[in-house]
Amino acid sequence: MRITKLLIKSDSTNAVKWTKCPNSAPWRMRQLILQMERLKVEVKDWEIGHDRRKANQRADTLAKEGVRLQSEILRTFM
Numbered sequence: 881m882r883i884t885k886l887l888i889k890s891d892s893t894n895a896v897k898w899t900k901c902p903n904s905a906p907w908r909m910r911q912l913i914l915q916m917e918r919l920k921v922e923v924k925d926w927e928i929g930h931d932r933r934k935a936n937q938r939a940d941t942l943a944k945e946g947v948r949l950q951s952e953i954l955r956t957f958m
Contacts, residue, residue, distance in 0.1 A: 886926040891940065896930045 882903045890896050898905035898913055920926060931939075 883923050884911050884925060886923045888903055888926070888928040889931040889936070889939070889941075890928065891936070893930055899928045 888899075898909060899916060902913045902917055
């Protein structure tokens, strides 16, 4: 199954900025940003935007749970 449209909302203004302009990302984030760049090529219709954390408590809870995971946050499946 191929993803044709993707809408991403983040409470991090930096994550939104770095996704839109990868060259502005700090060096320690470059590997993750490069992985995202490869994924963006596969998904032709994608959009990222900023949502305040208080506007979406469920997403905030899921994000905090994700931080505790021992595995990679982002995996690329080809």
